[in-house]
Amino acid sequence: MNRYLVIKAKGGMGNRMLCALTGILYAEATNRVPVVDWTDGAYAEFGVNAFPQFFNNEKCEAMLPLDNEKTVVPRIWKGHLEKSVSAMISTFDPNKHKSFFVHRKYSIDPSQYDYDDDIAVYWSYTERIHRLKKCLVNLNSEWASINKNVILKSTLIRHFPLKTPILNEKEEFKSKYWSNKVIGIHVRFTDRRIAIKKIETPLRQMLAKFPEASIFLATDNFEVDRYLKTQYPNIISTKKWYPDEFGALHQNTECPDRVRNGVEALIDMYLLAECDALIFPADSTFSLISSILSDADIENKFDITRRDVAVRAKRIIRKYLP
Structure with missing residues (x-):
């Protein structure tokens, strides 16, 4: 049975690309299927996933997995996978849209690789390679010596080719x-x-x-x-x-x-x-x-x-x- 990483988005094009980049790398490292969810209405009509309209990425699925009988982490997303980060924060933390810490509630920690849940949800305002490296190094020690910008550039080239x-x-x-x-x-x-x-x-x-x-x-x-x-x-x-x-x-x-x-x-x-x-x-x-x-x-x-x-x-x- 597939395990999924749903990668959410908030902000402009740069914010969501760097978030998706980190999420895709995490999904690769932990054998999860990445689902980049850009259905928040920023770059397409609300409910339409904009990501596959911009990039050729065959490894990412465009449809959200059903969570009816699946476990979800963070738990707050259970029953709300179709919602955007902005909608979730507006509902549960309306005064924290600009908080430095709000991601802790709505995203997994990319430094941890042992989540057992069927569906994990990831979101950040920018790249988090510094946290992700802790996960990657545990899986392959060679990651420790690779420069962050080298990781970012190679991942952008591999996973974000323009349509x-x-x-x-x-x-x-x-x-x-x-x-x-x-x-x-x-x-x-x-x-x-x-x-x-x-x-x-x-x-x-x-x-x-x-x-x-x-x-x-x-x-x-x-x-x-x-x-x-x-x-x-x-x-x-x-x-x-x-x-x-x-x-x-x-x-x-x-x-x-x-x-x-x-x-x-x-x-x-x-x-x-x-x-x-x-x-x-x-x-x-x-x-x-x-x-x-x-x-x-x-x-x-x-x-x-x-x-x-x-x-x-x-x-x-x-x-x-x-």
Whole structure:
């Protein structure tokens, strides 16, 4: 009888990809069937699983297992497997959506590999390789010596290949607009007031190094797109939907096509990864994935949050959380 790992999701594309990545690795290590459940309505109509619409992954099942006569861990998910993490937290812990500790209640611990239950549920805001390694090393000591980013990159390549139409669209954009050298910049909606100042110095450095380079801008903020294009004539960016009022693109009630919204995010993410230089906020899981996938030289990667004390403190807290 198959044992399952249901991998839930919450947040944007980067959050759910890094969560799914950790879950898939855990499922492989513990001989469970991974079920990546993106039915929460963020990137498809509610109840429709968005994951198989974006990625070619034959090892992941798209349908949730029935839990009628099966044991489920954490127990709170028994009878609620069809619900999203957001719905569960809203029901049982409505004031803890931003809690650092809420995952303990709604997810298994990826450092433990001896759960006997038929169905295990995993969820996190980001990757948890530091916890997962404890499980992996118990099963195979060779995991201890493998760098975390090597694990992340190899797993992204193996388990998150883009669907052919998305890949073709990405390549079509490159064939039309890509130059010999490209500098990639990621600016988030939430960073719009500070990110432009922070990118100016590394951008000048890279333009001095690659004077003929074009600049690929990935942003969810139309105001940023418009402003930077007035400052730098060699900026290129993909066409995408922006909300009338400034706000995040994902889980926006005004979005006319949530699947398309996900496609646009993935094209930007994977294009950033193919740039020769990358200027990004590493506290963004979106551009973190781009930087992990990137083959750009390390001296051409600039994390604009590397000196941010609050960001560094947050990373340390997440790293050592059980």
